[in-house]
Amino acid sequence: MTETITSQAETSEEVSEKRFLQFLERGENPYDYERILLKRHFPRIQAILQEKSPPPYELEIQPSAKCDINCRHCFGRECNKLQGRLEKKEFDKLAEDIQDFEQDGFKIETVKFCGTTGEPLVNPYTGYAIEVFSDTGKEIRMFTNGMGILRVNCLGTSNLESILKINNLNLSLDAGSDETIKRIKGSNADYNQIMQGLERIAHLRKSKKPALVVSYVITHDNYFDVERATIDARNAGADVMRFKIDLTAQSEIMDLSEKILEILQKAKSHESPSFKVISIHSDEEIQGRNPSIFGKRTKYSDCYTSYLWSCVSPDFQLYPCGHSCHGDSEPYGNLHEQTLKEIWKSTKAKERRENLPCKGCNFCPPFGSRTNDFIDFLSSLSPEKLNELHEEYVK
Numbered sequence: 001m002t003e004t005i006t007s008q009a010e011t012s013e014e015v016s017e018k019r020f021l022q023f024l025e026r027g028e029n030p031y032d033y034e035r036i037l038l039k040r041h042f043p044r045i046q047a048i049l050q051e052k053s054p055p056p057y058e059l060e061i062q063p064s065a066k067c068d069i070n071c072r073h074c075f076g077r078e079c080n081k082l083q084g085r086l087e088k089k090e091f092d093k094l095a096e097d098i099q100d101f102e103q104d105g106f107k108i109e110t111v112k113f114c115g116t117t118g119e120p121l122v123n124p125y126t127g128y129a130i131e132v133f134s135d136t137g138k139e140i141r142m143f144t145n146g147m148g149i150l151r152v153n154c155l156g157t158s159n160l161e162s163i164l165k166i167n168n169l170n171l172s173l174d175a176g177s178d179e180t181i182k183r184i185k186g187s188n189a190d191y192n193q194i195m196q197g198l199e200r201i202a203h204l205r206k207s208k209k210p211a212l213v214v215s216y217v218i219t220h221d222n223y224f225d226v227e228r229a230t231i232d233a234r235n236a237g238a239d240v241m242r243f244k245i246d247l248t249a250q251s252e253i254m255d256l257s258e259k260i261l262e263i264l265q266k267a268k269s270h271e272s273p274s275f276k277v278i279s280i281h282s283d284e285e286i287q288g289r290n291p292s293i294f295g296k297r298t299k300y301s302d303c304y305t306s307y308l309w310s311c312v313s314p315d316f317q318l319y320p321c322g323h324s325c326h327g328d329s330e331p332y333g334n335l336h337e338q339t340l341k342e343i344w345k346s347t348k349a350k351e352r353r354e355n356l357p358c359k360g361c362n363f364c365p366p367f368g369s370r371t372n373d374f375i376d377f378l379s380s381l382s383p384e385k386l387n388e389l390h391e392e393y394v395k
Contacts, residue, residue, distance in 0.1 A: 016381060020389050023374050026282070033367055034374045038394045041308070046386070047104055048307045049379055053353075054106035055344060056310040059098065060322045061086070061111060063126045064118035065314040068147050070186040071174065073219045073246045075363045076117035080327030084315035085118075088154075090335070091129040094312065095136055097340035111136075114143040116325045118314060121148025127162040128154050140166040143215075146173070147190065149197030160200055169210045170242075171198060174217050176225030176232060184221045195236050202237025213240040220252040223260050230267040234275045241267065243279045245286055247363065254288035261286060280366055303356035304375035305368040310344070318343050320356055321368065329360025 023034045037045065040057075047054045064085045071077075098108050111133050113120040120126045121144050133140055142163065153159050163169060171194070175181035178191040202212060214233040218226065230241045243264060245253050253260070261283055268277045279286075306320040310332075313319055317331035318340065332352055333343035343349055357364070364372075378386055 013385070016385060017389060019377060020381075021393065023377065024393060026370070033370045035394065037371065037374065038390055042390055042394070044106055044308070045375060045378065046383070047106065048304065048375070049383075049386075052104050053307070053345065053350065054104045055101050055108050055341075056308055057106075057108065058110040058112055058309050059108050059340075060114050060309065060311040060325075061094065061129070062115045062118055062311060062314050062322065062325055063113060063120045063123040063129065064115065066122050067115065067117065067119040067145070068122050069119070069145055069189045071145075072184050072221065073174070073217050073248060074117075075248055075323070076115070076326070078248075078362060079117055081117045082313050082315050082325070082327055084313075085123045085125070086129070086312075086314060086316060087125050088128060090316050091125065091132050093335065094340070095132045097335070098133075098138065099136055100339070101341045101344070103341070103345075108138065110139040110141060112141040112143070114322055116322060119145055119148065121151060121159055124152075124154040126153065127157065127159045130162040130165055131155070134165040139168070141168040141170065142166055143170045143172065145185075145189075146171045146194035146197050147188070149201065150193075160197070160204070163201060163210065164205055166210045168213065169201065170213045170215055171238075172215045172217070173229055173233065174215075174219075175222055176228030176230075180222055180225050184219070195232060198233070198236045198238065208239065211240070212238045213242050214238045215242045215244070217244055217246055218253070218260055219246040219249060220256055223256055223263060226260075226263045227266045227270070230270050230277060234270055234272070239275065241275070241277045243267070243277075243281075244366065245281055247365075250288060253286065257287040301357075301372055301376055302379075303353070303361070303368075303372055305364075305371050306353045306356050308371065309368075318349075320352060323363055323365055323368065324360050326360070326362075328362070329358070 026034060044054050044057060065082045098111070101108060113126060120142060130140060149160055149163060151159050153162065173194065175184060175191060181189045181191045198212065201210070216226065216229055226243070233241050264279055271277050309321050311319045311322045311325045312335065313325045313331065316335045318333055318335060319325040319329060319331050330352065332349040333346060335343065
């Protein structure tokens, strides 16, 4: 009997180790979410699995509910839009709240400007916010459509001057010509204006800061522009060309999957030591053989992402994440009334996190779904086994 139990225990350990390695081998590029989580945030994950509530490592800020273009593939089109924009007093309070928020030995590490239905640089106060947060010592990131890079902000200076102080700029291009960009993003979109802004940043930045990532959502309307956009991004001075597929259009992507894979290989041929071309999806995902990545959630599991990421909305409320920052989702609390730390530690926030995902979780990004799957698996391991695997394969 003792021999049987030992054998079963050994088999269970072998299975756990095999699954752990399968998770680590899912990605072979800088967007290898699982390995990055364990390299950068292992103590935080341990604390979450111990049912502690350390601050999120990333706080997303959505400065505006408005956008200056109209992308056909934007998941925010299906969301109940919030109203408002953040101004100086809100950004000043946020900077103070972030500096004061320390718990269980953890702090917020990254501040990210982004938008569900809005574009950060539509707000003239976003340049001011970058200046404020650049004094906090946090990593600063921005996702933008690029139309406002050279726009004048509330400081009377170009947004370009403020952008040069951030760590990472992710520019959503999604086209390789002015004709394509106007067709999929509306007449306000200007390909040449966006590329001019990218070139200016690349020319003026120092020590590769900010890192320049050009993103491209592949749809049935723009897949043919992939190689041309890659060449333009490389010539403009980008560091990375990052592709993902339109998660709202499963059937169209599956029908075009072989053409998409072929043209991604052509784009990859333009890599150099200083320019990387990356697809965050596997061939199986693009071909639809892993349909769980597409669009609306089809399964309900614990949302560990909400412990790692949180979002400030344009009307100054705190939401679980950037993808749930809309009128059909319930916020944790109002930052006009409480501090960031008070809201995060509140009973309401705790109950919200424990009951996610919910009806407000329309779309889960690849980072979210993969993080939830991975940490759900890690929660099945004993603390000792988790430490052992981390020590052997990651640390």
